[in-house]
Amino acid sequence: LTTGARAVIVPHDTARNPEAMWHLLKQEEVTLLSQTPSMFRELVGHGPGTDAPDADADADVQGLPDLRWIVFGGEALEPKHVQPWFDRYPDAHTQLINMYGITETTV
Numbered sequence: 001l002t003t004g005a006r007a008v009i010v011p012h013d014t015a016r017n018p019e020a021m022w023h024l025l026k027q028e029e030v031t032l033l034s035q036t037p038s039m040f041r042e043l044v045g046h047g048p049g050t051d052a053p054d055a056d057a058d059a060d061v062q063g064l065p066d067l068r069w070i071v072f073g074g075e076a077l078e079p080k081h082v083q084p085w086f087d088r089y090p091d092a093h094t095q096l097i098n099m100y101g102i103t104e105t106t107v
Contacts, residue, residue: 005031015039018046022064029066036074037081044084063089073099 001007008028014020021043025033035043047063077098085096
């Protein structure tokens with residue numbers, strides 16, 4: 001924040017609605033997303049390039065071009081949790097970072 005960045009506080013209803021979350025991330029040009037693996041699966045499952053009925057057809061096919069990092073925590077992360085991201089957005093430059101661990105080592 002001291003270098004000019006800003007925090008986007010996600011409203012509770014938006015965080016639980018993958019389509020609304022996708023729209024917020026795109027609209028706010030989010031560069032770093034902190035996410036649990038289970039919510040990430042929901043987000044990717046409803047993004048552009050999916051067959052989900054509520055997928056945003058007008059969204060950029062490249063996904064979220066401003067998103068540089070996705071940091072995972074709160075749950076164990078397995079390759080199967082992130083594979084859909086790589087399958088749908090192979091040209092994305094986003095780095096996925098697993099920060100899961102016992103509390104005593106991450107604090």
